[in-house]
Amino acid sequence: MDQGGAPPVFSVTAEGDDDRVHVAVTGEVDMATADTMFQTALREPTRALTLDLRAVTFFDSAAIHAVVRLSQRFPATLTVLPSAQVRRVLEVSGLGEQDWLAGR
Template identity: 75%
Template structure:
């Protein structure tokens, strides 16, 4: 699933629900086109990781990596940096 633009309180829930609707053994969340990522977005990704243990891959933009590192999530197994 490719996400671009801003992921915030207005869009994070939609991102989460869309990712969960995709019937797949593995889910890749491509956030390389995301320029803004707030606490609602963090919460959505953590919930997604909880619902898909060992089956989630997140491809982050620089901004997403920075936010995840600041929030203490920079070393999660689901986070894959280029």
């Protein structure tokens, strides 16, 4: 069924080089999609990761868990670019002051 050009509920892409991978996520990150985001971030070997969540509209505890796991895999080299919704969820969960969160 055609949804009339509605944005996808979830999509994730990754691109980069040996030094940094940029993962862009769109839509809802929840228990059905968080592992896909996590696995996509790990697909290419890299030293640093930028997780662009500026187009994320929903972010649940499974998504939080995936980001925390990524922060453990990329200590001191993870950068998370949050949407307003993601920032709010991270702040409420006590992660609003993490070094990896951009724009603190």
